[in-house]
Amino acid sequence: MINRTHVHCTVNGDEVDFLATDSTSLLDALRTELGLTGVKEGCGTGDCGACSITVDGALNCACLMFAPEAEGREIGTVEGIAQGDHLHPLQETFLEGAALQCGICTPGFLVAAKVLLDENPTPTETEIRYALAGNLCRCTGYDKIIHAVQEAAVQLNGAKS
Amino acid sequence: MRYAAPTTVDEAVGLLAADADARVFAGATDLIPQIRSGRPEPSVLVDLKRIDRLVGVGESGGTWTVGAATPTSTLTADEAFTGAFPGLSEASGLIGSDQIQNRSSWGGNLCNASPAADSVPALVANAVRAVVAGSNGERTVPVEEIVTGPGQTSLADDEFVVEFQVDTPPAHTADAYLRLIPRTEMDIAVVGAAVRLTMDGGTCTAATVALGAVAPTVVRVPDAEAALVGSTLDDATLEAVAAAASAACNPIDDKRGTIEYRRQVAGVLAKRAATIAAERANA
Ligand SMILES: Cc1cc2nc3c(=O)[nH]c(=O)nc-3n(C[C@H](O)[C@H](O)[C@H](O)COP(=O)(O)OP(=O)(O)OC[C@H]3O[C@@H](n4cnc5c(N)ncnc54)[C@H](O)[C@@H]3O)c2cc1C
Ligand code: FES
Ligand code: FES
Numbered sequence: 506m507i508n509r510t511h512v513h514c515t516v517n518g519d520e521v522d523f524l525a526t527d528s529t530s531l532l533d534a535l536r537t538e539l540g541l542t543g544v545k546e547g548c549g550t551g552d553c554g555a556c557s558i559t560v561d562g563a564l565n566c567a568c569l570m571f572a573p574e575a576e577g578r579e580i581g582t583v584e585g586i587a588q589g590d591h592l593h594p595l596q597e598t599f600l601e602g603a604a605l606q607c608g609i610c611t612p613g614f615l616v617a618a619k620v621l622l623d624e625n626p627t628p629t630e631t632e633i634r635y636a637l638a639g640n641l642c643r644c645t646g647y648d649k650i651i652h653a654v655q656e657a658a659v660q661l662n663g664a665k666s
Numbered sequence: 667m668r669y670a671a672p673t674t675v676d677e678a679v680g681l682l683a684a685d686a687d688a689r690v691f692a693g694a695t696d697l698i699p700q701i702r703s704g705r706p707e708p709s710v711l712v713d714l715k716r717i718d719r720l721v722g723v724g725e726s727g728g729t730w731t732v733g734a735a736t737p738t739s740t741l742t743a744d745e746a747f748t749g750a751f752p753g754l755s756e757a758s759g760l761i762g763s764d765q766i767q768n769r770s771s772w773g774g775n776l777c778n779a780s781p782a783a784d785s786v787p788a789l790v791a792n793a794v795r796a797v798v799a800g801s802n803g804e805r806t807v808p809v810e811e812i813v814t815g816p817g818q819t820s821l822a823d824d825e826f827v828v829e830f831q832v833d834t835p836p837a838h839t840a841d842a843y844l845r846l847i848p849r850t851e852m853d854i855a856v857v858g859a860a861v862r863l864t865m866d867g868g869t870c871t872a873a874t875v876a877l878g879a880v881a882p883t884v885v886r887v888p889d890a891e892a893a894l895v896g897s898t899l900d901d902a903t904l905e906a907v908a909a910a911a912s913a914a915c916n917p918i919d920d921k922r923g924t925i926e927y928r929r930q931v932a933g934v935l936a937k938r939a940a941t942i943a944a945e946r947a948n949a
Contacts, residue, residue, distance in 0.1 A: 508667070508668040557765060564764050564768055569693070569694050569695050569765075570769075571694065571698075571713070573671070574715075617765070636764060639763020
């Protein structure tokens with residue numbers, strides 16, 4: 506028997522309701538019920554970070570959550586990072602610095618990097634590498650990604666002062 | 667599978683008692699990968715995180731209480747907790763990435779019963795107790811009585827861990843945890859070593875040493891503890907600690923390390939963890 510649970514939560518600030526199959530992951534629910542295909546599946550077991558989202562502001566793997574767990578939570582995905590047509594500095598620096606190739610890992614890196622910069626606006630390279638240790642990239646190599654995060658931090662701090 | 671989010675301990679016990687295939691979970695960071703790799707699905711997924719007692723950390727009347735489903739990131743961020751139990755905090759913080767840290771719990775790390783679970787040697791070294799709820803009420807047991815073998819626990823079908831309790835450490839007491847993994851993040855311990863010491867003017871007056879990933883369950887090393895007590899942690903003592911730790915191992919050969927290698931590393935880590943714990947306790 507397939508059980509379904511009605512879930513009410515916010516996603517990127519919007520209130521949403523959906524019917525979740527109890528055994529599905531939040532990752533599958535976000536992609537199929539809500540059409541948020543920015544959230545990617547790399548491994549489905551917590552190793553790659555392609556499915557990174559925020560839950561009440563904390564970084565999580567959507568593949569390691571059952572969809573009904575989202576009840577009452579504030580969910581954030583890569584789709585919520587840009588302001589309308591205005592890309593976030595992280596998105597700009599990833600593009601400018603060629604910090605992506607196939608792009609599968611990119612939404613996860615952006616979500617994880619934004620959580621880092623929101624909490625720690627001036628991270629060291631080591632802090633960035635540890636903060637992104639849960640995100641794997643099979644194409645780009647990590648240096649360009651780290652540089653893009655460093656550059657975005659500089660831009661964000663410049664904008665503030 | 668049916669998902670249930672009880673809000674009281676009794677309700678959760680009721681769900682477990684009604685169905686032998688129901689399973690509790692906290693972060694699901696072990697549970698979901700296991701289901702995906704083909705382990706049988708539970709009939710009911712009992713989410714423990716909506717029960718107030720299961721989430722949170724605090725001290726009252728000389729006892730620290732940690733909810734069994736508390737994310738480990740909450741523990742490492744808690745300065746008072748980390749000040750009192752630096753080794754337990756560092757062991758908890760080694761579990762996975764930031765993504766995993768926001769989900770992984772002591773209850774899951776312990777009850778998943780992996781020999782390599784990072785928090786467990788430090789829980790044992792600190793004589794942490796588990797409060798277990800079931801149909802017959804609650805009982806309090808030392809953590810080392812929960813895990814009986816790889817993937818095996820002493821919990822009955824209708825039981826789960828509600829919270830952990832640990833006495834506030836006496837003065838000049840500190841712990842340390844070290845593990846060896848082939849890379850710096852995101853791997854499973856080849857060996858883990860936790861040491862807790864009480865120091866009095868440079869002399870050790872109490873010691874516990876516990877090793878992970880070197881036997882089916884976490885092992886205490888009484889010979890290393892005996893060598894430490896009464897010593898100033900001079901070189902001869904540390905060599906005796908290393909020799910006792912190596913001798914206490916009953917490890918496996920696998921891709922992460924041979925038996926010989928694990929024995930050797932266990933000695934080195936026990937010695938180093940003792941040195942760090944003593945420095946902290948003397949500080
Ligand atoms: C990418 C990745 C990296 C990891 N790295 C590490 C690491 O470095 N070190 C390490 O030790 N582990 C690691 N793990 C394993 C896992 O994250 C930890 O064991 C974690 O602490 C499990 O906690 P959880 O709350 O997610 O457990 P869950 O998956 O929710 O539960 C695990 C098991 O324990 C049972 N259980 C959970 N809570 C209770 C309770 N309160 N009472 C009784 N039974 C309970 C469940 O039924 C299940 O059988 C990693 C996992 C992943 C996916
Ligand atoms: S898909 Fe979730 S971590 Fe890989
Ligand atoms: S760009 Fe292909 S995995 Fe990172």
